[in-house]
Amino acid sequence: xxxxxxxxxxxxxLAMTVPLALPAIGGTFSERxxxxxIAMEGIMLMGAFFAVAxxxxxxxxxxxxxxxxxxxxxxxAVFAWAAIRLAADQVVLGMAVNIFASGLTAFLLNTVFGxxxxxPDTPPLPFVSLxxxxxxxxxxxxxxxxxxxIVVLSHWFLFHTRLGLRIRAVGENPLAxxxxxxxVWRLRYIGVIVGGMLSALGGVYLSxxxxxSFDVGMTNGRGFIALAAMIFGKWTxxxxxxxxxxxxxxxxxxxxxxxxxxxxxxxxMIPYILTILALTGLVGRSTPPAADGIPYTPIx
Amino acid sequence: xxxxxxxxxAILIGAVIAFILxxxxxxxxxxxxxxxxxxSMAISSTLAGAVPLALAGLGVAVAFxxxxxxxxxxxxxWIGVIVAVWFGYHLTGLPGWLHTLVCVVAxxxxxxxxxxxxxxxxxAYRGAHEVITTxxxxxxxxxFGQYLIAxxxxxxxxxxxxxxxxxxxxxxxxxxxxPQLTTAVFFALGAAVAVWWxxxxxxxxxxxxxxxxxxxxxRYAGIHVPAYTVLALGLSGLLAGLAGGVQVLALDHRLMWGxxxxxxxxxxxxxxxxxxxxxxxxxxAVFFSALSTGGQNMQMVSQLPSSLxxxxxxxxxxFVAAERLxxxxxxxxxxxxxxxxxxxxxxxxxxxx
Numbered sequence: 186x187x188x189x190x191x192x193x194x195x196x197x198x199l200a201m202t203v204p205l206a207l208p209a210i211g212g213t214f215s216e217r218x219x220x221x222x223i224a225m226e227g228i229m230l231m232g233a234f235f236a237v238a239x240x241x242x243x244x245x246x247x248x249x250x251x252x253x254x255x256x257x258x259x260x261x262a263v264f265a266w267a268a269i270r271l272a273a274d275q276v277v278l279g280m281a282v283n284i285f286a287s288g289l290t291a292f293l294l295n296t297v298f299g300x301x302x303x304x305p306d307t308p309p310l311p312f313v314s315l316x317x318x319x320x321x322x323x324x325x326x327x328x329x330x331x332x333x334x335i336v337v338l339s340h341w342f343l344f345h346t347r348l349g350l351r352i353r354a355v356g357e358n359p360l361a362x363x364x365x366x367x368x369v370w371r372l373r374y375i376g377v378i379v380g381g382m383l384s385a386l387g388g389v390y391l392s393x394x395x396x397x398s399f400d401v402g403m404t405n406g407r408g409f410i411a412l413a414a415m416i417f418g419k420w421t422x423x424x425x426x427x428x429x430x431x432x433x434x435x436x437x438x439x440x441x442x443x444x445x446x447x448x449x450x451x452x453x454m455i456p457y458i459l460t461i462l463a464l465t466g467l468v469g470r471s472t473p474p475a476a477d478g479i480p481y482t483p484i485x
Numbered sequence: 486x487x488x489x490x491x492x493x494x495a496i497l498i499g500a501v502i503a504f505i506l507x508x509x510x511x512x513x514x515x516x517x518x519x520x521x522x523x524x525s526m527a528i529s530s531t532l533a534g535a536v537p538l539a540l541a542g543l544g545v546a547v548a549f550x551x552x553x554x555x556x557x558x559x560x561x562x563w564i565g566v567i568v569a570v571w572f573g574y575h576l577t578g579l580p581g582w583l584h585t586l587v588c589v590v591a592x593x594x595x596x597x598x599x600x601x602x603x604x605x606x607x608x609a610y611r612g613a614h615e616v617i618t619t620x621x622x623x624x625x626x627x628x629f630g631q632y633l634i635a636x637x638x639x640x641x642x643x644x645x646x647x648x649x650x651x652x653x654x655x656x657x658x659x660x661x662x663x664p665q666l667t668t669a670v671f672f673a674l675g676a677a678v679a680v681w682w683x684x685x686x687x688x689x690x691x692x693x694x695x696x697x698x699x700x701x702x703x704r705y706a707g708i709h710v711p712a713y714t715v716l717a718l719g720l721s722g723l724l725a726g727l728a729g730g731v732q733v734l735a736l737d738h739r740l741m742w743g744x745x746x747x748x749x750x751x752x753x754x755x756x757x758x759x760x761x762x763x764x765x766x767x768x769x770a771v772f773f774s775a776l777s778t779g780g781q782n783m784q785m786v787s788q789l790p791s792s793l794x795x796x797x798x799x800x801x802x803x804f805v806a807a808e809r810l811x812x813x814x815x816x817x818x819x820x821x822x823x824x825x826x827x828x829x830x831x832x833x834x835x836x837x838x
Binding site: 221223267270271272273274276277278280281282283284285286287288289291292295296401406409412413416446448450451453454457458460461464465466473 | 554556607611618624625628632757793795803806809
């Protein structure tokens with residue numbers, strides 16, 4: 186069990202948690218407002234690509250972060266408009282966003298930067314070492330600490346503020362919320378766009394948080410693991426974070442055990458198996474918000 | 486929005502993007518079309534590529550008709566490939582046609598169980614949404630396949646590459662038109678006719694569609710909805726598994742690392758564009774196969790990256806889903822025209838428009 190006492194394993198668990206927890210919390214925002222969001226993968230790619238592009242063009246990784254998040258938010262806004270205003274099927278739209286974003290980022294990578302890929306002198310976000318906390322918290326991306334703050338803030342926002350309560354209300358019973366005078370559409374837009382920006386931040390972490398480059402399909406299905414983490418975390422920010430931590434651990438363990446007779450592929454199945462068990466009530470039932478995925482037409 | 490209008494709009498947007506970036510859209514699309522249909526080899530590749538899309542697309546369409554969203558065709562496809570390959574190199578001593586048949590049937594059954602059993606039962610008896618469960622099962626299948634062929638895995642063939650032993654040659658499907666078009670095409674045509682007949686001319690099909698149209702009404706009409714939920718997802722997975730089995734017997738002949746095809750995901754788009762009609766699925770499958778085959782030629786001739794075709798696909802799905810876009814735009818235009826008419830009338834002397 187020397188693997189488990191190696192701080193490297195725990196450091197990489199944290200590093201693998203960030204790109205899952207951020208989109209998982211983002212998805213929580215969207216679905217709590219009543220919009221099913223399987224577009225996290227595409228929105229992450231969008232954030233990842235534009236973070237690199239703007240980081241390179243402006244010479245500042247922080248500006249790259251801002252624009253990456255904004256572009257993710259923009260894509261989420263288009264998704265939200267079709268899902269809310271046009272009352273389109275949200276699962277189909279999510280598929281469309283994923284296909285579109287994977288195509289667009291690959292296309293832009295080749296037309297903007299050429300077939301050699303992103304420039305090697307793109308500035309990355311800084312790494313931070315917290316003194317006195319040992320090797321687990323040394324040389325971690327600054328976004329790891331941003332993620333911790335977002336977990337706490339999201340929980341506080343969704344469960345302890347009036348706006349959070351209202352967002353949850355339109356996800357559970359939009360008719361009642363509408364009758365009570367809430368603007369259902371506006372609240373749903375807030376949920377989806379804030380969620381999209383968090384997902385995009387997860388993508389930003391992958392491209393300029395731990396690297397300084399973009400690669401085609403670099404999110405590698407993390408948006409879908411994040412979806413699993415959101416469900417396993419029962420549509421709460423803290424739950425989504427803890428599930429991401431568990432899933433990040435199974436990935437880190439797979440890497441650590443490589444060459445020791447344990448198949449990393451089998452370990453990779455764990456998040457998906459747990460999610461099915463959670464949905465069928467075998468490991469603590471996970472029930473979505475009541476109006477999740479159902480378009481709403483306001484009463485006049 | 487109608488699928489044809491959605492596709493036309495997406496293609497137009499693609500042309501505008503290409504033009505803005507300094508490419509000639511006519512050259513690019515011309516190369517795309519000749520790359521897909523320009524000669525017998527191009528047509529052979531396009532039709533061959535359409536076969537797995539059509540079979541998996543039929544699967545997704547069957548589930549859609551029953552009101553279920555099978556988003557996990559990719560995983561069912563993988564299971565089909567895995568099982569066909571396993572039977573393809575383990576079975577010996579059968580006549581070729583029977584060996585092929587055993588592989589194909591095993592692949593279909595395995596895909597059906599993968600799609601029907603867990604997501605179907607979870608949906609029917611525990612209320613777990615099939616979008617999530619089929620997607621999760623899909624990832625499990627893909628990782629399972631990678632585990633099987635990785636070094637130390639039970640299907641790993643000796644050597645540096647992660648791959649399985651090849652299927653015995655007697656089970657391979659015969660090439661009809663080189664380089665790629667095989668007898669697999671008959672499986673696609675046969676399956677489309679079979680699905681059409683079952684869905685529109687049998688009691689089972691009628692009941693499946695009734696469950697899809699209104700599950701509550703179906704229950705009051707005495708239809709056992711949970712059983713038909715399992716059946717629909719099972720049939721859906723069966724067709725996706727068949728797609729994998731047929732494709733691997735036709736072309737790759739073995740399971741390889743990096744085999745991630747995306748056929749299962751495009752199948753969803755195929756079914757959407759076809760409005761879930763079996764014969765529409767055949768057309769839509771050829772359309773998307775042509776985009777991908779022609780896209781490579783487009784990249785070679787015009788330097789426009791072939792990933793543009795993915796952008797087009799995403800836009801098409803978006804426009805098909807956003808069907809209210811057209812009536813809303815028309816309503817907005819009429820309102821604006823109404824306002825303009827009023828302004829004009831006011832200028833003319835205050836008479837009502």
